Amino acid sequence: MNQPSTLPIRVMLAKMGLDGHDRGVKVVARTLRDAGMEVIYTGLHRSPAQVIEAATQEDVDVLGVSLLSGAHMPIFTKIFQILDQMEERPRFALVAGGVMPDEDVVELQQMGVAAVLGQDTTPETIVETIKAVAPVEANS
Amino acid sequence: MSGAGNGMPGRAIGLASEREVARLISKVERGEVADATADLSLGRSSGAHVIGITGSPGSGKSTLVDVLAQKMRADGRTVAILAIDPSSHLTGGAVLGDRVRMSSHSQDPGIFIRSMGTRGSTTGLARAARDAVKVLDAAGYDVVIVETVGVGQVELDVLTIADTVAVVLVPGLGDTVQMNKAGIMEIGDLFVVNMADRPETARFVRDLKQALAVGARHTYTDMPPVCCTVALTGDGVAGLWATLRDFDERDQASGRRLARRQDQQSRELIRHIENHVAAMLHQTMNGSARLDRLRRQVHAGAMTPRAAADEWLAELRLRLE
Numbered sequence: 001m002n003q004p005s006t007l008p009i010r011v012m013l014a015k016m017g018l019d020g021h022d023r024g025v026k027v028v029a030r031t032l033r034d035a036g037m038e039v040i041y042t043g044l045h046r047s048p049a050q051v052i053e054a055a056t057q058e059d060v061d062v063l064g065v066s067l068l069s070g071a072h073m074p075i076f077t078k079i080f081q082i083l084d085q086m087e088e089r090p091r092f093a094l095v096a097g098g099v100m101p102d103e104d105v106v107e108l109q110q111m112g113v114a115a116v117l118g119q120d121t122t123p124e125t126i127v128e129t130i131k132a133v134a135p136v137e138a139n140s
Numbered sequence: 141m142s143g144a145g146n147g148m149p150g151r152a153i154g155l156a157s158e159r160e161v162a163r164l165i166s167k168v169e170r171g172e173v174a175d176a177t178a179d180l181s182l183g184r185s186s187g188a189h190v191i192g193i194t195g196s197p198g199s200g201k202s203t204l205v206d207v208l209a210q211k212m213r214a215d216g217r218t219v220a221i222l223a224i225d226p227s228s229h230l231t232g233g234a235v236l237g238d239r240v241r242m243s244s245h246s247q248d249p250g251i252f253i254r255s256m257g258t259r260g261s262t263t264g265l266a267r268a269a270r271d272a273v274k275v276l277d278a279a280g281y282d283v284v285i286v287e288t289v290g291v292g293q294v295e296l297d298v299l300t301i302a303d304t305v306a307v308v309l310v311p312g313l314g315d316t317v318q319m320n321k322a323g324i325m326e327i328g329d330l331f332v333v334n335m336a337d338r339p340e341t342a343r344f345v346r347d348l349k350q351a352l353a354v355g356a357r358h359t360y361t362d363m364p365p366v367c368c369t370v371a372l373t374g375d376g377v378a379g380l381w382a383t384l385r386d387f388d389e390r391d392q393a394s395g396r397r398l399a400r401r402q403d404q405q406s407r408e409l410i411r412h413i414e415n416h417v418a419a420m421l422h423q424t425m426n427g428s429a430r431l432d433r434l435r436r437q438v439h440a441g442a443m444t445p446r447a448a449a450d451e452w453l454a455e456l457r458l459r460l461e
Contacts, residue, residue: 008227008233008234008257008259033228033231034228034231034233036232036233038236038255039233039234039235040237040239041239041240042239042240043240043243046243049247050247053158054253056162058162058254059162059163059166088157
């Protein structure tokens, strides 16, 4: 039998809602690829339900949501609503990236967001954060 | 065969949710499960129609698969798509971008899309893709589409999983030459000329048909069909779907589907044995002081590597007998 091997960390990067700015998320995608990760980009204007479905099919370790439009609170509220209603919750960790005021960071973390990365986060920090929050592969 | 409300048609066996299917695919990718669906696929003479779709980057494959899947869904088929993208040889990472173009299926429970990187592996990818296809077949999807960029030996190996291989070409991209070199032209059961609204299309199709006719004469096979499509508008995709259905029906009626599955099983049997033997051999070599001594003699110029190998193997043969 083959020795079990480790897979690269799988990350989905999502853009939801009306926010049409994708240059940043594409830069992050390339950064993570260069760090040896597999990155699946959803494209623009997806709904939370669509993104969660995709992230489930892809069995990603981390779902990164890129938000520059100020809509982070309603969008994450919706995301967690959907996750809470699922019979079997997917295992990915959630990371928020982009433009979010400091006063919202605590509330996002309380909702369940594992990390919030503001605009001036360095590429190295992004990579280290993703590695840190990705769930350790248990036998499930 | 129509899809049930939850997307899992009557053939589904035990894999009830997308999450379970996704987790199982991850496990087979890691090589954790030796026989993911052994009990489920034994003795099955027909299952999903596995369609391989390959072509150069920029040929519009993903868009084509998107529209094709819509047609399949309209006919009540459930569809799983395995989209394979090249990984960086340096970092092992990849941006798996095919999914972006398949947005029309969001939240359709009858469609499952999974992206896979090549991970720079030689045999690993083909095995992982093969096992992923088995999982999707066992989960009950009527059609499994494997989408690859068909430029290298690795990608060609992946396509041996498929029952029907469609090669996507674009007039004016100049990739027929590349395709010829890579052996892609030989594995195509049918050819799709996408972006067929380009002005060069008529001449391109003529040249392609001539090339295929020559090939068919040499190998005594039928001339592969050529379908023209414009994926962006959907033109010609209904015809492509009809052609694919023909292949499916003929394969099942002629027994070719069963023969192909059995051939795949035979090759897999041999491969398992080979892998096991290779692993045992490496273990023996690692623990062999005699091999170390022979290696030193080779380094000192006292023996050629070939002679050293022969000597080591001679004793191994004695022990096996």
